[in-house]
Amino acid sequence: MAFDYDVFLSYSSRDKKTVRALAKRLKDDGLRVWLDDWVIQPGEMIPLKIQRGLEASRILLLCMSEAYFSSEWGTLEHHTLLFRDPTNAQRRFIPLLLADCTPPDIIALFAHIDWRTPSDESYARLLDACRGEEPETTEPLAQEEEVDQARMVLRGHKGWVETIAITPDGKRAMSGSTDKTLKVWDLETGKCLATFEDHTGMVTNLAITPDGNRIISVTRDSTMKVWDLETGICLTTFEGGSGVVGITPNGQKIVSGSKNYSLIVWDLETGQYLAELIPSIQGNQWPANLAIFPDGGKVVSR
Secondary structure: OOOOEEEEEEOOHHHHHHHHHHHHHHHHOOOOEEOHHHHOOOOOOHHHHHHHHHHOEEEEEEEEOHHHHHHOHHHHHHHHHHHHOOOOOOOEEEEEEOOOOOOOHHHHOOOOEEOOOOOHHHHHHHHHHHHOOOOOOOOOHHHHHHHHOOOOOOOOOOOOEEEEEEOOOOOEEEEEEOOOOEEEEEOOOOOEEEEEOOOOOOEEEEEEOOOOOEEEEEEOOOEEEEEEOOOOOEEEEEEOOEEEEEEOOOOOEEEEEOHHHOEEEEEOOOOOEEEEEOOOOOOOOOOOOEEEOOOOOOEEEO
């Protein structure tokens, strides 16, 4: 995978002076650095530019401080998944400790570089980590044998695959990607049967109707689309739902995530908004997951 940037700097505005100095130093040493002040122009959508910058970067440098985790972490936590995935060897995730703080458990697991008192030694360590790339080596025989057990590898997306789903008959798989497309795969041959390209944002979640004829795709631009799997035609577009999505067992309703941890219920056939399920305890994020009861009468969300 080719990257436009070597390093993406994620930080709190309160730490801007420290981070800008570090960014300039990394740039002077030949690294391609993504820094919001250098990349985002007046009038551009900040969340969209950040998302694209992350997708185009090889390394996420997380500049940790109490200010960062109190103001920025809730917004950017899901972005770190792309870099924390141990199977994604092309990307790296480097926590950089700017000031004393208590990182979330999922970040505390990673070894960090101490930048509370910058030194030439710590900078050299950081620079080596940012420059380092995995050498191309021959895998040990045991690992090759393990990989060979995979029945097939499906290749074709130009971006990171965010979500997958399989039809009830087990014959086809669907994949959604950061390249804003869906692909339909034949699980017998591994052939890509179709590519759906009508989305304007990265595809983050999929759900297939119980009859296997339609698929619902969700993007970060707060839209959902219903597709006919045989024709590839977009049948309906829902505005206002995002994040997670589920279909009732009878195939008649869609449940999707919404802001403040709430859920929206839609009529699959007509696209009509039916209800909003609002939890007693609300936040400022989208639900991370949901599950619908077998009778279709209740839903659990997280």
